[in-house]
Amino acid sequence: MNYLLAPGNLITVTGAVLTVIGTVAYLTGAANLSVPTLFYGFPIFIGGLALKTSELPPAKLINSQNALKAAKGEAPDELIKLVGDVTRWRYGQKAHLESSLEVLKLWDEDNPPQLKEIELLKSPDGYGARLKFELGGVPLGRWQEREDRLSRFFATGLKADLKILNSEEIDLTLLPINAENTSTSQHTDNESKQSQ
CATH class of the missing domain: 1.20.5 (Single alpha-helices involved in coiled-coils or other helix-helix interfaces)
Structure with missing residues (x-):
């Protein structure tokens, strides 16, 4: 970009x-x-x-534009809309998904969580997404307490899984309920390709 x-x-x-x-x-x-x-x-x-x-840069989209176009016919509309919302320039907001994080009580007015990356994940059971956040002023424990609610918040039929990357970053992975194992392995494959 x-x-x-x-x-x-x-x-x-x-x-x-x-x-x-x-x-x-x-x-x-x-x-x-x-x-x-x-x-x-x-x-x-x-x-x-x-x-x-008041500029807020887009979150980094890991998928290629071709992969995103292919997903538009198959992925849930909520996920496609989510990708579109967070991968464009925003003005007058402190963070992407500001209103969603406020509703989920994952907001800190002085140091809000920042969405850094988003990736659509494909599995045999459907599409999910991975969102990489900087925690900001919201403690990790509060994210863990709301893991069940995160499962239902962004799209139906998804299960949230939090992965701690370091003391300041987490991955929120939203996977189709029957696809947790297969998408996790695909995500690992994607990471290994990126590191090469």
């Missing part, structure tokens, strides 16, 4: 270019060019800076 092409960056650069063109036109006496470019450029520049201060 190219962070230079973030909407906030594009708007800020566009506004800055228009402002510079307008300023140069004003200083050289080209009133026809200076008025519209300054009139539009400066507010666009300020708006872009405002977006940059």
Whole structure:
């Protein structure tokens, strides 16, 4: 993903270019060019800076775009929507899935959990997902207490499994209820391919 092409960056650069063109036109006496470019450029520049201060980058999608397109016909709509929601730029939010984490009581206002990666997992029994979170200010015990509720929250027919990666990160794996063993082995295969 190219962070230079973030909407906030594009708007800020566009506004800055228009402002510079307008300023140069004003200083050289080209009133026809200076008025519209300054009139539009400066507010666009300020708006872009405002977006940059509230920017939340997308979570990293592990699957290829081809795999994601193939999954759209088979995976539950809730999972496809989840992937779409967390893999786009967000503005004015502290974390992806902010409202969901608040409902699940997995929220800390000062240091919320951050979704870093998402991966669709395919198994013979259907599709699931793996979400990698930085815990932030929410203790691991609170995640473990809500493991059953996490199973029912994102889509029906899934079972949640928490895997502790280190003291600050966890994997939340949501698997079809009959596919826990097969998807886990596929996930391990994917990790080994990535490390090569």
